[in-house]
Amino acid sequence: MKKQQKVIIKEKDVSVLPATHEKKLNGRNALLAGFLGWTLDAFDFFILTFALAAVAKDFNKSIPEIALTLTASLAMRPVGALIFGLLADRFGRKGPLMISIAFYSVIEIFSGLAPTYGLFLFLRLLYGIGMGGEWGVGASLVMESVAVKRRGFLSGLLQEGYAFGFLLAAAAYYFVFPHFGWRAMFFVGGLPALLTLFIRSKVKETEAWKATRTRNWKEYAGAVRKHSKLFLYLVILMSMMNLISHGTQDLYPTFLQQQRHFDPHKTAVITMISMVGAILGGLFFGHLSDLYSRKKMMAVAVILAIFIIPVWLLAGGSFWIAVGAFAMQFMVQGAWGIIPAHINELSPGSLRGFFPGFAYQLGVLIASGIVYVEAVLAEHVSYATSMEILAASVLVLGAVIILSGPEAKGIDFHSGEIEKI
Numbered sequence: 001m002k003k004q005q006k007v008i009i010k011e012k013d014v015s016v017l018p019a020t021h022e023k024k025l026n027g028r029n030a031l032l033a034g035f036l037g038w039t040l041d042a043f044d045f046f047i048l049t050f051a052l053a054a055v056a057k058d059f060n061k062s063i064p065e066i067a068l069t070l071t072a073s074l075a076m077r078p079v080g081a082l083i084f085g086l087l088a089d090r091f092g093r094k095g096p097l098m099i100s101i102a103f104y105s106v107i108e109i110f111s112g113l114a115p116t117y118g119l120f121l122f123l124r125l126l127y128g129i130g131m132g133g134e135w136g137v138g139a140s141l142v143m144e145s146v147a148v149k150r151r152g153f154l155s156g157l158l159q160e161g162y163a164f165g166f167l168l169a170a171a172a173y174y175f176v177f178p179h180f181g182w183r184a185m186f187f188v189g190g191l192p193a194l195l196t197l198f199i200r201s202k203v204k205e206t207e208a209w210k211a212t213r214t215r216n217w218k219e220y221a222g223a224v225r226k227h228s229k230l231f232l233y234l235v236i237l238m239s240m241m242n243l244i245s246h247g248t249q250d251l252y253p254t255f256l257q258q259q260r261h262f263d264p265h266k267t268a269v270i271t272m273i274s275m276v277g278a279i280l281g282g283l284f285f286g287h288l289s290d291l292y293s294r295k296k297m298m299a300v301a302v303i304l305a306i307f308i309i310p311v312w313l314l315a316g317g318s319f320w321i322a323v324g325a326f327a328m329q330f331m332v333q334g335a336w337g338i339i340p341a342h343i344n345e346l347s348p349g350s351l352r353g354f355f356p357g358f359a360y361q362l363g364v365l366i367a368s369g370i371v372y373v374e375a376v377l378a379e380h381v382s383y384a385t386s387m388e389i390l391a392a393s394v395l396v397l398g399a400v401i402i403l404s405g406p407e408a409k410g411i412d413f414h415s416g417e418i419e420k421i
Helices: 002-010 016-050 052-059 063-091 094-113 117-143 148-159 161-175 182-188 191-202 207-212 217-226 228-249 252-258 264-291 294-306 309-314 318-337 339-346 355-367 370-378 383-404
Strands: none
Touching (some): 016 052, 016 063, 016 094, 016 148, 016 182, 016 191, 016 264, 052 063, 052 182, 052 252, 063 094, 063 117, 063 217, 063 355, 063 370, 094 117, 094 182, 117 148, 117 339, 117 355, 148 161, 148 318, 148 339, 161 182, 161 264, 161 318, 228 294, 228 318, 228 339, 228 370, 228 383, 252 370, 252 383, 264 294, 264 318, 264 339, 294 318, 294 339, 294 383, 309 318, 309 383, 318 339, 339 355, 370 383
8 A cells, every 4th residue: 555655646646645644634633532532531530539538528428338439430331332332333433422522521510519429329320321432432433543553552642541531630639629629620520521522623534434334233233243252352351451440540549548648639649640650651552562462562561560569559658659659550551551452453343333332331340349349348458458459360360361362453444454564
């Protein structure tokens, strides 16, 4: 393809130049839309992880009861992935992406207004639907829009929108919470709705979707049945990845507050440091996956994370705790940074809006209880011991699952053939 393009340019058929520029521009716009959508989605979710104790006090509930609302959001994400994934495969990526972002933004504002625990829990269930719809559609839009040779690196950039959202939530906790309380942080979470205006005006539908979409629902269902074994593996893989991620992130601010007795400012700073590590790890391992194997680089990151656990949880001072938090998320999110490219490459073209997102969110559902389990176990031992036991277990098993699966690095989303990159 590259040789043909060079010949055409030499013959002064410059029509290829605007088309190439337009493709690159749309790729950048799609990446920006996907990155911001996932960033703001994560920001809205992680706000609550910082304010668990404050929300519990306001509603006169225990911390595990408020942690259950996190589980509720995670448990409803498959519903959103199912609805918006099916819509994305039949009607395109743009529309469902905009609807999911607008939906979770509105629910976030209502969460800040909730007068009772029961209504707050219900709203967090609804929020999970919008959150679940965004990732799969956004990831397929981005991966189908960017260059194959940079797919791993840009996958890392896209996925670390999640870490950047966590970092922004930490910043909101640092600047907003001490002065305005937890409800004000949820009001800030309504801002992502403005992103839909950018998507509508600047992002185009992908050519890969146009080339691979099925003609009707019967044909679509047949494709799902044909690839059911692959889908099962993706669910198992994403279950382990979510156990690793949520098991090392969601309760960590509470560990810093309740066991280390850090104030909101120190908790926020250490969390922000950990998210800088996450962003750098996603980019680093994403780039390595372009040079080497997707699954091998994921396994390397996960295995290295096991050796970081003592510094992450058991170090003496705040400096070493910060080093451990940085290193842990560098590895965990380093593995996660490869995920958008890896599972989109494994997914059949006609099912790419549905397969990655729904498998991801079923994995979230399976893993959703880990926050609650950690919180309950911590009441009997300690937060450090609880997180140490669970994190080590899921990291070891995760490495085995990653290495046991297939890989389709460099596949062309139009033809289904592997490209040399």
